[in-house]
Amino acid sequence: MSEVPTLEAPVVADLRQVLEAPPETRPRTMVLNMGPQHPSTHGVLRIVLELDGEHVVHARPDIGFLHTGIEKQCENLTYQQAVTLTDRVDYLANMSNNLCYVLAVEKLLQLEVPPRAEWMRVMLVELTRLNSHLVWLGTHAMDVGAMTMFFYCMREREDLLRIFEMFSGQRMMTSYIRIGGLALDAPRGWEQAVGRFMQTFPSRVDEYEDLLKKNPIWMNRIIGVGELDVAELVDLGVTGPMLRAAGIKTDARKDAPYSGYEKFDFEVPTFTENDVYARYRVRIEEMRESIKIINQARAGMPGGAFQADAPKVVLPEREKMKTQMEALIYHFKIVTEGFRVPAGEVYQVIESPRGELGYYVVSDGTSKPLRVHMRTPSFGNLQALARLIQGKLIADVIAILGSMDFVLGDVDR
Numbered sequence: 001m002s003e004v005p006t007l008e009a010p011v012v013a014d015l016r017q018v019l020e021a022p023p024e025t026r027p028r029t030m031v032l033n034m035g036p037q038h039p040s041t042h043g044v045l046r047i048v049l050e051l052d053g054e055h056v057v058h059a060r061p062d063i064g065f066l067h068t069g070i071e072k073q074c075e076n077l078t079y080q081q082a083v084t085l086t087d088r089v090d091y092l093a094n095m096s097n098n099l100c101y102v103l104a105v106e107k108l109l110q111l112e113v114p115p116r117a118e119w120m121r122v123m124l125v126e127l128t129r130l131n132s133h134l135v136w137l138g139t140h141a142m143d144v145g146a147m148t149m150f151f152y153c154m155r156e157r158e159d160l161l162r163i164f165e166m167f168s169g170q171r172m173m174t175s176y177i178r179i180g181g182l183a184l185d186a187p188r189g190w191e192q193a194v195g196r197f198m199q200t201f202p203s204r205v206d207e208y209e210d211l212l213k214k215n216p217i218w219m220n221r222i223i224g225v226g227e228l229d230v231a232e233l234v235d236l237g238v239t240g241p242m243l244r245a246a247g248i249k250t251d252a253r254k255d256a257p258y259s260g261y262e263k264f265d266f267e268v269p270t271f272t273e274n275d276v277y278a279r280y281r282v283r284i285e286e287m288r289e290s291i292k293i294i295n296q297a298r299a300g301m302p303g304g305a306f307q308a309d310a311p312k313v314v315l316p317e318r319e320k321m322k323t324q325m326e327a328l329i330y331h332f333k334i335v336t337e338g339f340r341v342p343a344g345e346v347y348q349v350i351e352s353p354r355g356e357l358g359y360y361v362v363s364d365g366t367s368k369p370l371r372v373h374m375r376t377p378s379f380g381n382l383q384a385l386a387r388l389i390q391g392k393l394i395a396d397v398i399a400i401l402g403s404m405d406f407v408l409g410d411v412d413r
Contacts, residue, residue, distance in 0.1 A: 028052065029050050029051060029052050029057055030050070030051045031048065031049070031050050031051075032048075032049045032050075032051055033046060033047075033048060033049075034046070034047040034048075034049055034397070035047055036062075036065050043066065043406070043407060043408030043409070043411075044065040044066045044408050045061060045062075045063065045065070045406075045408055045411075046061070046062040046063075046065065047059055047060070047061050047062070047385070047397075048060045048062060049394070049397070051394060054393050054394050054395070055391060055392070055393060055394075056389050056390055056391060056392055056393075056394060056397060057390075057391075058386075058390065059385065059386045059389050059390060059397075060386060061382060061385050061386060063382070063408070063411050063412055064412055065408070065412065066408045066409055066411070066412040067412040067413065068088070068409070068412070068413065069413075070085050070088065070089055070374075070413045071372050071373055071374060071413055073085055074086075074369060074372035075368065075369055075370065075371060075372055076368065077368065078337070078338025078339075078367050078368055079105050079179060079338060079339065079341055079367065079368070079369060080178065080179055080334065080338060080339075081338070082101065082369065082372065083098060083101065083102065083175050083177075083178060083179070084173070084175045086098050086100075086101045087172075087173040087174065087175055088173065088409065089374060089376065089409055089410055089413060090352065090354070090376070090378070090407045090409060090410040091172060091173070091407065091409060092128075092131065092132040092135055092136075092353070092407055093128055093129070093131075093132050093352050093353050093354065093357075093407075094128070094172060094173060094174060095121075095124050095125050095127075095128040095174060095176065095177055096125055096128055096129075096350060096352040096353065096357060097352070097357065097374075098174070098175065098176065098177035098178075099121055099125055099177050099259065099350060100348055100349075100350045100352075100357050100358070100359045101348075101359045101361070101372075102177050102178065102179050103258055103259065103348045103350070103359075104346050104347070104348035104359045104360075104361040105179050105341065105361060106179060106180070107346045107348065108341050108342060108344050108346055108361065108363050109179070109310075109313065109341055109342070110342075111179070111180060111308055111310055111313065112308065113180060113181050113307070113308050114181065114302075114304055114305045114306065114307070114308060115260070115302040115304065116301065116302045116303060116304050116305060116306050117181035117182050117305075117306050117307065117308075118259050118260040119260060119297050119300070119301050119302055120182060120186060120297075120301070120306065121177055121182070121259050122259055122260060122261060122264065122293065122297050123194070123293075123294050123297035123298060123301075124164075124167065124176065124177070125259075125350075126290040126293045126294050126297070127160055127163060127164070127194075127290075127294060128353070129286065129287075129290050129353045130156075130160060130201070130287055130290050130291075130294075131157055131160045131161070131164075132353035132354070132405075133283050133286065133287050133353060134153040134154075134156055134157045134160070135153065135157060136283065136353075136402075136405045137149060137153050137208065137280075137283065137284075138150035138151075138152070138153030138154055138157075139402065140280070140402035140403065140405070141153075141212065141218065143398050143399070143401075143402045144217070144218055144221050144222065144398070144399055144402065145215075145217045145218065145221070146211070146212060146215050146217070146218050148211065149208065149211065149212065152204070152207070152208065152211075153208070156197075156201060156204055159197050160197070162193075163190075163193055163194060163197065164176075166187050166189075166190060166193055167184070167186065167187060167190065168183065168184070178307075178314075179313060179314075180307050180308040180310050180313050180314035181305070181306050181307030181308055181314065182306045182307065184306075185306045186306070191298060191301075194294070194298055195298065198291065198294060198295055198298070201291060202288070202291055205284065205287050205288060205291075208284070209284060212280075219277075221276075221395075221396075221399050222275070222276035222277045222280060222399055222403070223275065223276075223277045224273075224275055224277075225275055225276045225277075225392070225396050225399055225400065226275050226276045226279075226388050226389075226392070226396070226399065226400040226403055227273075227274050227275050228246075228274065228384060228387055228388050230246045230247065230248065230274065232384075232387060233246055233248075233384060234248070236380070236383040236384045236387070237380035237381075237383055238355070238380060238381050238383070238384050239355030239356035239377050239380055239381065240351070240352070240353075240354050240355020240356065240377050240381065241279055241282040241283050241286065241354075241355070241405070242279055242355070242381055242384070242403075242404060243355070244268065244269065244270045244271070244282050245270070245271050245273070245274060245275075245278035245279040245281070245282045246272070246274040246278070247270055247271070247272040247274070248270070249268050249270045250268075251268040251351050252349050252350055252351040252356060253266075253268075253350075253351045254268055256349060258348070258349075258350055259350075264292075264293050264296050264297070265292070265296065266289045266290075266292050266293050267289055268289075269281075269282050269285035269286055269289065270282070276399050276400060276402075276403040279403040279404075279405075280403065283405075286353075311326075311327070311330050312330060312333075312334075312339055313334070313339050315330075315331055315334055315335075316328075316330055316331050337367055338367030338368065339367055340365060340366060340367050341363040341365070341366075341367070341369075342363060342365060343363050343364055343365040344362075344363055345360070345361065345362040345363070345371075346360075346361055347359070347360045347361075348361075349375075352377055353405070354376075354377035354378050354381065354405055354406065354407070354410065355377030355380065355381060356375070356377055356380070357374075357375065357376060357377055358374070358375035359372065359373070359374055359375075360372070360373040360374075360375070374413060376410040376411065376413065377410065378406035378407050378408070378410035378411045379410065379411045381404050381405075381406055382404070382406050382411055384404075385400075385401070385404065388400050388404075389401075
């Protein structure tokens, strides 16, 4: 290497030390850019790898290529308008982000939503979890060499996207969970649509497992790969399936129930192998637990209102606007000015498909938030990447990356 590549300052400094060392003491390593456009980085991520042959000596993730300034944008919109931005933080778990933000604002408003809205939120967020895990499983398996899985998982995901479109009119950026309840009541025929999916999906999960367990390439490339000390995982801020695959039984749905999760019967799957295979098994079992929750929500769905009785916060029914002047005025003021939220601050945590998702919302008493900060699970989990792949083969880097299931929009924001 005759010159130093254009990298961020810490990497350049490390390289200069290597290049300025005497030839006899200089390690025979190669610096390789993996990404930012690489099919196995699951987003716009750049990893600067220092390799000794095929082994990773050092790794440095380089993020920020997808930075959108969503947090700052939220602070320039009214509370209700900001819901549309939360969809775009993690495009595979948009309703999870809707829910976390909305719960935070409802705490500031001291607003209680009706039971129907709570149960519908739980059902839709668990369908979102299935959607996210299906994309993860299909892409992860394809990275490792099991291409058929991608087509199978996309087949089921398409059914889920049709359900989301049925509820909200949108396949992905639904903005369906709103402050005070839901954007709309559940559409006609939703029970049949969800029921049909639930009838077939459990056998599909069994089929995924059957296909992968009998695939020697898949099994040989993920068992015993990507281990890291549990204490180090905790110190680095890792949460979700990655931590549960290391034996830590933590899940916000159980530890700090929200939106009525305490009324549902489900388990938190854990394994102790702490490798790529264990992370795969945790997510497979989580899909089975989500099936249980969705079936309970569908069977016990309460009747009644889908929005809180808060005329100054929730948009009035369209029919009322045609006959009641007060409803028309409230609609005009909410849409044009927003609604004021009492001054205060709140931190709300939920369990997203990737781990612990937290929204910190600060109100100064106006119709726009003073501060919105997102503690996203992908950002925390990515902290472990360098330690997970250090000393591993470069081929193992792909399997380990896939097992982490991060979304770069969730990292960069």
